[in-house]
Amino acid sequence: MKQQEIERKFLVKSDGWRGKGSTELFRQGYIARTQDRTVRVRVAGERGILTIKYRGKGIARNEFEYDIPLDEAQALLDGLDPGEIIEKLRHTFTCEDSVWEVDEFLGANAGLVVAEIELESEDQPFVRPEWLGEEVSKVSRYLNVELSRLPYTAWTREEKAGRKNS
Structure with a gap:
């Protein structure tokens, strides 16, 4: 299924x-x-998911996502270096009429907690909950693909404090 993700x-x-x-x-x-x-493979609970994403304009990305058999998703993950696997708890809920996903990272990315909201347009208004901090939508090191290469626990103190926006 093709869709644009904002x-x-x-x-x-x-x-x-x-x-x-x-x-x-x-x-x-x-x-x-x-x-x-x-191209990402994910095991989410009891679901196997294959996702293909490519950049669009701004923070929009084109995304194709497919359910795949759970055992095949696990086999694909087993073929990767264990250090490249991202594990996280995803908390999904509605707050102020918007659906939020809060990812609480585990393992090599422990200590990082990121909230995401999907929108219909980049400038769509939404209510910012009081627990929301700095926006990092355009900071590439917070992308999951980058966290699989350089995990949060390997960042310098300055990077964790947000003083380097690579």
């Missing part, structure tokens, strides 16, 4: 989001990546 991403500054909605464990890795395209 997603804004934010750091989370407090625990005001905790205890809302549902939580699911995600394991994912990238079986192919270039400058402007990625």
Whole structure:
């Protein structure tokens, strides 16, 4: 299924989001990546998912996503270097009439908590919950594909504080 994804991403500054909605464990890795395209395999609970994304304009990306058999998704992940696998708990809930996904990263990315909201347009208005911190939509190191290459625990103190926006 092809769709355009317009997603804004934010750091989370407090625990005001905790205890809302549902939580699911995600394991994912990238079986192919270039400058402007990625092919990701994900195990989300009991689902296997293959996703192809490529850059659009601004923060918009084109996305094709397909369910695949769970055992095949696990086999694809097993073929990757364990250090390239991202594990996170995804918390999904509605807040102020918007659906939010808060990713609480585990393993090599432990300590990083990021909130995402999908929008119909880049300039669509939404209410910013009080627990939302700095926007990092255009900061590439917060992309999951980049976190699989250079995990959060390997960042310098300055990078974690946001003083380097690579």
